[in-house]
Amino acid sequence: MPRWQILLNQIKPTFKMLVIKKLKEKLTLRVCAVMVLLVSFTAIAKAQTVAPFKNGDRVAFVGNSITDGGHYHSYIWLYYMTRFPDMRVTFFNAGIGGDIAKQIARRFDDDVLNRNPTVVTVTWGMNDTGYMEWFADNAQETFRKRLDTSIKYYHIIEEKLKRLPNVKKVLVASSPYDETTTSAPNNLYKGKSAALLQIAEFQEAAAKKNQWGFIDLNRPMTAINKQGQATDPAFSLTPNDRIHPDNDGHMVMAYLILKAQGLANNSVANVQIEAGSQKVVKAENAVVNKLSRTTNDITFNYLAKALPYPLDTVVRGWGNHRRQADALKVIPFIKEFNQEVLAVKGLASGKYSLQIDGQAIGNWSADDLAKGINLAEQTNTPQYQQxxxxxxxxxxxxxxxxxxxxxxxxxxxxxxxxxxxxxxxxxxxxxxxxxxxxxxxxxxxxxxxxxxxxxxxxxxxxxxxxxxxxxxxxxxxxxxxxxxxxxx
Incomplete structure (x- = not known):
């Protein structure tokens, strides 16, 4: 046997083991990222329960540029508009770009309380943790001083809210500063993400002390970022500058807030029909009547008590590049929040054409219809167009x-x-x-x-x-x- 072949045979097992080791490391990273995400979502479901808005509520969303120029509150309002059509609520954008706790405290009476809110959500921290200060050798010391100042002015906001017993208060931990993505320019502010987490922990403790609501956007969004970056280092919910969420990031924020309100699994409608007996077995959040059947047709009147949630496929807002609908890649919004199920059992085998108000929607097999189809995913239905x-x-x-x-x-x-x-x-x-x-x-x-x-x-x-x-x-x-x- 030639010497080169002997050497090759000696190298092969080592090379193979090296490849296997690298693959295991990569797989472990991915599994860990997924586990972090699952743990975060589980924590949300168990630990963050705040009251959903009720009819007549006037909700002020107080914050900085992420609130000011962002869509999360608008996406939440759209959910209430479509899911609870007979409930009238009013939302106010009370964010101003660049604000820290001191500036929020200064304008709180004129810009927030003068609107007579029944619910106030307050988020601060992104600007409070500073920017250029992170270049200095004494960055941590500077941050501690900034944090002390911000906490001082937070307590002023706190005292104003304490004097309003009929106003519901919710503290919201800021969306994260993403230090690890490769999508944005070099990470200029190393340490800022950890500083934001310290503020989130302070806010959580303050909410608990006052028995106020608390919603953490920081840790769940960080977990989503890490999960995405395990396979795509450029992934981020804040891809443009590490700070401001794009439209998909704002939809993630809306999802987390709605989930914290306990609104997951609140279906648009859920209808089940037994074709053989011509009976409506289930009509959850819906009314079904005038059911009739011929050899090849089933016809009935259907009134859902809500509309499906429409997901925007257009890029909105200055500087953004993504769509609201892009959030579906990282959150189970359709499964948890947008189910308009129609199930028809007992049909003869074959394909069936579904029409709503005379408009063709699509074709499904008898098996698919027995399992149930989600009409909220059919963007051509009259109710989705509405x-x-x-x-x-x-x-x-x-x-x-x-x-x-x-x-x-x-x-x-x-x-x-x-x-x-x-x-x-x-x-x-x-x-x-x-x-x-x-x-x-x-x-x-x-x-x-x-x-x-x-x-x-x-x-x-x-x-x-x-x-x-x-x-x-x-x-x-x-x-x-x-x-x-x-x-x-």
Whole structure:
């Protein structure tokens, strides 16, 4: 045997063992990531129970740019609009970009409590943990000082809320700063993610002490990031700058909050029909009547008491690149929150065509129909199309509300401390122009203020939002649908 072949035979087992070792390591990482995710979701289900919103609630979502420019509260409202069509709730975006606890405390009376909320959710921490300070050698010491200051002003917010016994309070731990993704530029703020976790732990303890609600977005979203990065190092729910969630990240936030409210497994509708006996065996959150059958057809009237949740397939918001629907890759939202089940048992074997209000929806086998199909996944049903219209109107409302938040940024970051809050005059505009020359974020919001400085314009915006909401709560009412199953 040639010497090279002898050497090759000696190397092969070693190489094989090395490959096996690497594969085991990689598999272990993936399994660990999945286990972390499962443990996190289990913790949510068991430990984070806050009351769902009720009819008439006025909910203020208080926070920084993640709340200000984000969609999570809008996605939650869309859930309530479609799942509880007869329940009227009102949400307020009370976030301002760049805010720390001190700034939230300063504007709390004028920007939050003046809206007469019945529920207040408060999140802070992303900006409180600092940015450029993490370059310094004394970063941890600086963070501790910043944290002491933020806790001081948090207690001011806390005292304001304590004086309102009829207002429900929920503290929300911030979405994470992702230090490990490769999708964004170099990780500039090493240590910031751990600092955010310290704030989350403080918030959890504060909520427990006051017997307030608490929702942790930090640890579950971190677990999802780690799970994704086990196979794709560039994966992140905050892919653009490690800080701000994209639309899919905001949908994950909405999912976590709805889950914390105990709303999982609350079906759109669940209908089961026995074809042989022509009986409605189950009609959960639905009314089914006028059931009839011929040799090849089954027809009945169907009224679901909710609409399916429509998932947006359009990229929304400045700087975003993902869609709300992309969140389905990492959360079981359809399984837990969007089930509109139709099951028909006892059909003769073969394929059946489903029509709703005369519109062809799809073809399924008798076996598939016996198991049940999820109509909420069929985007061409009349009820899903109805829900899409609600979503479109809600997005229009969100766009207008964003203008109000841009206006609030100017009011509280430029005019408030200068005695020009709500001045709506030439002096205020001149001040904004002057500050915008040296502060980039003021310059970015100035274009909105050129219009919003006029009270009449803001009043018109509010009337437009009120009109959109009136239309939403008119359009979101389910209607009776005629369902036909025809054997092909």
């Amino acid at each position: 829900a899409l219209q609600v979503m479109a109107l809600n997005e229009e409302r969100w766009e207008i509300e964003r203008r109000f938040r841009n206006h609030a940024f100017i009011e509280f970051n430029v005019l408030f401390d200068r005695g020009l809050y709500n001045a709506d005059n030439a002096v205020a505009m001149d001040t904004v122009n002057a500050v915008a020359k040296r502060e980039i974020f003021v310059a970015g919001n100035k274009s909105t203020y050129l219009t919003s400085q006029y009270k009449s314009v803001r009043q018109a915006w509010q009337m437009e939002m009120d009109l959109l909401l009136a239309q939403i709560y008119k359009l979101n009412k389910p209607v009776v649908r005629q369902v036909n199953l025809t054997r092909l």
